[in-house]
Amino acid sequence: MMRIATGEEAEVLTSDGKNAAAVSLGKKGGAARAKSMTPERRSEIAKKAAAKRWTKG
Structure with a gap:
């Protein structure tokens, strides 16, 4: 984190602008x-999620 903040290393982002490391950890967490x-x-x-999707429209 400090290397990114000081400019020593570039932050790796996915094509949609998200942090690649965070995306990877998020996938593992959801499965767990x-x-x-x-x-x-x-x-x-x-x-509950389906009901919420249907009521938003």
Whole structure:
């Protein structure tokens, strides 16, 4: 982090402008979270998200 702040190293970004390291860690975290949940809990979350998407329109 300090090397990027001081200009010693360039920050690596993806094509959409996101930090590549953060994207990689985010993918791992999501998979770990899903693996630790029960199928019922994942279903609850998915239903809540679908309901939210339908009410936004």
